[in-house]
Amino acid sequence: MKAGRQVRVTVWNENVHEQREESVKKIYPRGMHTPIVDGVRRELGGDVTVRVATLAEPEHGLTDEVLDETDVLTWWGHAAHDQVSDDVVERVHARVLAGMGLVALHSAHKSKIFMRLMGTTCNLRWRSDPGGEREVVWTVNPGHPTAAGVPQPIVIPHQEMYGEFFDIPQPDDLVFISSFEGGEVFRSGCCFTRGLGRIFYFGPGDQEFPVYHQPEVQRVIANAVAWCADVARANDEPTTRTGNAQRNWYLDGD
Amino acid sequence: MKAGRQVRVTVWNENVHEQREESVKKIYPRGMHTPIVDGVRRELGGDVTVRVATLAEPEHGLTDEVLDETDVLTWWGHAAHDQVSDDVVERVHARVLAGMGLVALHSAHKSKIFMRLMGTTCNLRWRSDPGGEREVVWTVNPGHPTAAGVPQPIVIPHQEMYGEFFDIPQPDDLVFISSFEGGEVFRSGCCFTRGLGRIFYFGPGDQEFPVYHQPEVQRVIANAVAWCADVARANDEPTTRTGNAQRNWYLDGD
């Protein structure tokens, strides 16, 4: 994160499970977005401003005005991926390519926006045992900014299993790999650049377990926000407006 | 290319410029696909069978039956990207993720299928000088199979300029970089894996210049076909059908 620049974060939450399932309401009485917001604020302090947006709001809370003021968007969705409007997806997609960061959390692997950016099915193995199983998250790139201050390993006592093969493009940088009690492995911390924007996928987090209350998990999400915000302002927009410039155009006036 | 396995290639051509522009008809009287087919046959001989499909055919010649018999699809399009039906695009997309190779040629950077797989705008700089300008194609990964038998550099006397920034995900392997007389550079030979399938983007080739008649260019395309065909038959389909398997499922019956 650049010194002297405040990062504007929008935490997006589908916020559906929390409304209709008692088990989830108990763990996340104020919505899953609340501990996410708390963690980002605790870790990044005055360097960020954070707002929340949810599916139920008009345009899912992701109007042009909101996105104009968003440097990094975090995304949690699961039960209602299909209810996200295609217009909003295209809008967010364009913003990411123009430099807005995206932190995709857990089941966001099947969100329209993540699949749109990856170009693949983003399918994976999964198992929902009652009670879940232990996930152990290992850092495989300890110098990477998203691993700063994160213990080796992070132990998540109860979690839904997500396993390989995870159908994503090979990440530009792979930072975390998880194992599960059942023996499966998962590329759980993946960095991508698309257009001018950075994308971080992070596996941990399920509505049935209090994963987002865990400080180490919050730390990774905050790190991911800071990393996604650390992009250059484009010196070259990926548009065709420069098409058919005259030869040696860049020498003129130089 | 695996010993003992014949690669089935479908050469797809939009075949629009050749029908309506005299200048193009002169260079490619039998369509741009013809020298592409000739080159693949000359270089790969009995290791391949080649068929042609074009936009004007029903389902653009890319029916399920044809794709069932296609290991690698080459794609040239430019004037009529929008006329390619979304259904066909989704069908081809699914096939690539399931292991079919795709060789995207020149202006195919803006084809629906390539943009769908990349997840980005795939925009680039370009310049169409009458007479074109010299493109020099440099190998930056000389051990890569797509560079086999290719001179260092390939000189293309007259070509449309394609330049950076080219808005694609960072390639898994970068094999060729071109320079142009005007001083621009271009990542002109890019390898990607998406799902189980391999994708090769190759920059040279324009309807206004006889680029596809050049044996070195044909050689690269043939190499790309062979490289795209060299994928393993999946041991793990990227579907969710294995979701919620019991813990230690892989030990049962092992």
Place this chain on the structure above:
Amino acid sequence: MKAGRQVRVTVWNENVHEQREESVKKIYPRGMHTPIVDGVRRELGGDVTVRVATLAEPEHGLTDEVLDETDVLTWWGHAAHDQVSDDVVERVHARVLAGMGLVALHSAHKSKIFMRLMGTTCNLRWRSDPGGEREVVWTVNPGHPTAAGVPQPIVIPHQEMYGEFFDIPQPDDLVFISSFEGGEVFRSGCCFTRGLGRIFYFGPGDQEFPVYHQPEVQRVIANAVAWCADVARANDEPTTRTGNAQRNWYLDGD
């Protein structure tokens, strides 16, 4: 592997544990190299010729003459890394950069040649429980040639634990990730290109357990040999002999 070209493989084995430890002799009475050779022959058949070389031979069996006739070298070492002469290491290093493949097995992560090529410490976590622990090897790149015909997952009943952080450069392609009973994970199948040569690191295999007798493990090693052999003959040697060529040298005589 190219049709019509026979790959010449040299299986190198330190062959020290087998001579001095009864427990190892029992598992590998004819040396660890024997099941490796058997596996490569069974899987690749007439496409390969295989020879063996060991530490005790003059120049460790890796004379210029032998290397002249080697397309791919497999390497197992552990107890005697320091006894490998620096001259031989430099000789092998130069060959890899010139296009010879290298398959580095298990404890070869600390061999002089592997560290020389990687430029890092190649250190890792490890644990040698008596009896070992279960390793489960997952394919994370199912279209990659090194995964061909490999079950998802491979189960290795007893194995020494190798875990992250494994101090290697980020692989060009990551194909396998292992988990261990203790919960650790390991990037156990890693592809690198250095110069014109391909390198494959494969984690499984320890002198105390019969891992190299397992057909799935042999299959991966054979796949790796074939993949390492699939390099282009250089069109551009990485030497300085072309230094100071005149401008437009590549147009002369074209």
Place this chain on the structure above:
Amino acid sequence: MKAGRQVRVTVWNENVHEQREESVKKIYPRGMHTPIVDGVRRELGGDVTVRVATLAEPEHGLTDEVLDETDVLTWWGHAAHDQVSDDVVERVHARVLAGMGLVALHSAHKSKIFMRLMGTTCNLRWRSDPGGEREVVWTVNPGHPTAAGVPQPIVIPHQEMYGEFFDIPQPDDLVFISSFEGGEVFRSGCCFTRGLGRIFYFGPGDQEFPVYHQPEVQRVIANAVAWCADVARANDEPTTRTGNAQRNWYLDGD
């Protein structure tokens, strides 16, 4: 660069050409390191402290004490690569793996430390025309922090030609590609991570031309310094000291 943390930079210069060649002395009367220092200070201001070290000093100015206080080291060498002591090279190598950044400039591609980290020959094409030739540096990753504030393209009027094939491992991120008047191309801005440390190679800069006086070139070097400094403090040292920990060690006392 992290807010609130001052980056300590050591600018290392061989400083040999400047002493013995009039042509160089004229361009760089106070040594090539001076405009490099000036540029880093101008761009990064109070966020950095900068010191200079040169070959002629005891231990080349790179004692343990100096390295203890160095977050990022920039390196320029050419005429005297061989005079750099192997001890110093090993010391710097260990520091990079432990997290110190390295910015390797121009002919530093053949420095012992850069070749040691890369594991390859690092050879390239080159041409020293009297008067040099124009280099045009294109950004191919416009969101990358090293491209921040850099014009598209940078034009360097007179420069020695460096061209492909450049025998380096494929960079983790490729940010700049140059073309030269003679038509050659060069991967001139390359990012690598080795161990915990970041390495940036930047092509422009030659003793015969005033390249390091150019503000855009200084800007890239300053960006590279900031990017190299942006690493996490290790949560997992790449040492074997954790070898043979008991199973589930990470659960004990957690």
